[in-house]
Amino acid sequence: MNRKLQIISRYMLRQRCGFNSMRSISTSMPILISHKHQVGKDPLVYRTIGQQLELTAANHGDVEAIVSCHEGKRYTFKGLLQEADALAAGFRKLGLQPGDPVGLWSPNYMHWYLSMMGAARAGLTSVGLNPAFQGPEVAYCLNKVNVKAIIAPESFKSQNYYEILRDICPEIADSEPGKIRSEKFPHLQSVIIDSYDGLKGALRFDDFLDLANKSEREEVAKIQKNILPESPCNIQFTSGTTGNPKAAVLSHNNFVNNGIHVGNRNQLEGERICVQVPMFHAFGVVITIMAGLTKGATMVLPAPGFSPKDSLQAIFNEKCSVIHGTPTMYVDLVNTQRKLQVPLGKIKKAITGGAIVSPQLIKDIRQILKVETVHSVYGLTETTAVIFQSLPGDSSDIVLNSVGYLTDHVEAKVVDAEGRCVPFGQPGELCVRGYTTMLGYHGDEEKTKETIGKDRWLRTGDQFILESNGYGRIVGRLKEMLIRGGENIFPKEIEDFLNAHPQVIEAHVIGVPDERLGEEVCAFVRLEEGVDPASFTAATLKAYSKGKLAHFKVPKYVIPVDAFPKTTSGKIQKFKLMEAFKQKEPSELKAFSS
Numbered sequence: 001m002n003r004k005l006q007i008i009s010r011y012m013l014r015q016r017c018g019f020n021s022m023r024s025i026s027t028s029m030p031i032l033i034s035h036k037h038q039v040g041k042d043p044l045v046y047r048t049i050g051q052q053l054e055l056t057a058a059n060h061g062d063v064e065a066i067v068s069c070h071e072g073k074r075y076t077f078k079g080l081l082q083e084a085d086a087l088a089a090g091f092r093k094l095g096l097q098p099g100d101p102v103g104l105w106s107p108n109y110m111h112w113y114l115s116m117m118g119a120a121r122a123g124l125t126s127v128g129l130n131p132a133f134q135g136p137e138v139a140y141c142l143n144k145v146n147v148k149a150i151i152a153p154e155s156f157k158s159q160n161y162y163e164i165l166r167d168i169c170p171e172i173a174d175s176e177p178g179k180i181r182s183e184k185f186p187h188l189q190s191v192i193i194d195s196y197d198g199l200k201g202a203l204r205f206d207d208f209l210d211l212a213n214k215s216e217r218e219e220v221a222k223i224q225k226n227i228l229p230e231s232p233c234n235i236q237f238t239s240g241t242t243g244n245p246k247a248a249v250l251s252h253n254n255f256v257n258n259g260i261h262v263g264n265r266n267q268l269e270g271e272r273i274c275v276q277v278p279m280f281h282a283f284g285v286v287i288t289i290m291a292g293l294t295k296g297a298t299m300v301l302p303a304p305g306f307s308p309k310d311s312l313q314a315i316f317n318e319k320c321s322v323i324h325g326t327p328t329m330y331v332d333l334v335n336t337q338r339k340l341q342v343p344l345g346k347i348k349k350a351i352t353g354g355a356i357v358s359p360q361l362i363k364d365i366r367q368i369l370k371v372e373t374v375h376s377v378y379g380l381t382e383t384t385a386v387i388f389q390s391l392p393g394d395s396s397d398i399v400l401n402s403v404g405y406l407t408d409h410v411e412a413k414v415v416d417a418e419g420r421c422v423p424f425g426q427p428g429e430l431c432v433r434g435y436t437t438m439l440g441y442h443g444d445e446e447k448t449k450e451t452i453g454k455d456r457w458l459r460t461g462d463q464f465i466l467e468s469n470g471y472g473r474i475v476g477r478l479k480e481m482l483i484r485g486g487e488n489i490f491p492k493e494i495e496d497f498l499n500a501h502p503q504v505i506e507a508h509v510i511g512v513p514d515e516r517l518g519e520e521v522c523a524f525v526r527l528e529e530g531v532d533p534a535s536f537t538a539a540t541l542k543a544y545s546k547g548k549l550a551h552f553k554v555p556k557y558v559i560p561v562d563a564f565p566k567t568t569s570g571k572i573q574k575f576k577l578m579e580a581f582k583q584k585e586p587s588e589l590k591a592f593s594s
Helices: 002-015 049-060 075-091 112-121 136-142 159-167 172-173 205-209 215-220 252-266 282-297 308-317 327-340 360-369 396-401 445-451 493-501 538-546 573-582 586-592
Strands: 036-039 063-069 071-078 101-105 125-127 149-153 192-193 232-237 249-250 273-277 298-301 322-325 346-354 369-379 402-405 410-415 428-433 458-466 470-478 482-484 487-490 505-514 518-527 559-560
Touching: 002 402, 002 487, 036 402, 049 112, 049 282, 049 298, 063 112, 071 075, 071 112, 075 112, 075 215, 101 112, 101 136, 112 282, 112 482, 125 136, 136 159, 149 159, 149 493, 159 172, 159 192, 159 273, 192 205, 192 232, 192 402, 232 282, 249 252, 273 308, 282 298, 282 322, 298 308, 298 360, 308 327, 308 396, 322 327, 327 346, 360 369, 360 396, 360 493, 369 396, 369 402, 402 470, 410 458, 428 559, 445 458, 445 518, 458 586, 470 493, 482 505, 482 518, 487 493, 493 505, 493 518, 505 573, 518 573, 538 586, 559 586
Parallel strands: 063 298, 101 125, 101 149, 125 232, 149 192, 273 298, 273 322, 322 346, 346 369, 518 559
Antiparallel strands: 036 410, 063 071, 232 249, 410 428, 428 458, 458 470, 482 487, 505 518
């Protein structure tokens, strides 16, 4: 390349990454800025979820698609397609039109999986609702996205889903099934409950399966060509810590292609996956359901909600070769296996994501669960699911110190506060663009524009380091960064240090108010069984940290806890840790401080 073309090329690159000046451009040395576009060897496909289900049923028809251990139910991919079409025809018979939202409000039951597939075959938009939501939260979601029908179990543990729906929408009990009329919920027409008994105003799920006749079911196959891959297929409510959650709208194109590339990296062909994550969450619906669907892998549901004992039993009974879970789930799985010593057999890989994982936990997964390899996946709801993930054959050091390699067909850059690309190896905010980017937030154009620029770069809000070799690592959430006396501190570094302590099972760090320094470091720790909490103090931790951790990063407060507040998807709710700190009396805090 001649000198003139070199200058033009560098100028265009700087413009793309936010530089608006030609100053300081060297024509003799490359600009090593944090920008990478990973062009995959396998092209993207133009396919809907329904078309993918047909393809998988044709190629892997007799393979088990899903096993629900706690319900004693199994479906092959061929059987799944038949049931999905029965449900799709049922939705159409109820009067639902392409694009209409269908709420799926349930723990990990078979009806959730079948309904998601049925909605996709009918061209509807499934809406994942957290099974832990209470009345006001469900009411918000129903109206936020104009849900037309909702499917739920009658009850789970102490939660009675039908009664909650009837309480927020009393008209249900006085309506004919499928003909609800409510001023408060003007769009809601149908409530479908997985129950043995008939409930006023609701359709039984088993009756709903039989609602359509043979010709109506056969009609579903004919409409698949009318459903566009670009059209919405799913809405995910973000797990916000303040204010109401936002509703991220995702397309068939998002789901199918991310599923394919997650399945490729994790080599899921023919594997049996122990599913510990909730299906309503992006980890469940994309990284698990869609990746399994595209690769003909079997999903095994140990229990409706996370249960480490049931997971271990399912791995043994169903000969699972892969485990899916969040870091906190693996913490509990490891500790339960230490006690039970279940003969698990050969486990090829454990896939973890949804939160930052510590190096110590990865070592425990390998040693205690006897897992051959650990794969990391990293992404956001707004990026469908995965934008960085481990490569097959990654060394232990790479897995321990990164969230993986940039996903195929995704572009990434790391920028400073002014939006300019930083050099490789330097921290900044991660921005990405590509097929994974959501369509937007439902009914919230302003928030959509804040997150996705006109140039389609999506701001993740994560403080991130991108290496020139395509691997990345999280420094922390920008909003979680604390500033102690002018020093920027990211909790993850301290959490990794604490999690390696022999007496610590799990640790999470927050910044708390301090009159002199602005913020101080506070660590909440869950200790090994038998460790006296009174012996694990801020003073003893300070002595342990000497020579290992900078003095300003050593927690001033160390607070032992029996358990951490978590979302249903396994994420730690740090805002609740802050609430717990603020509720303590000064005398209590003094006992926890150094």
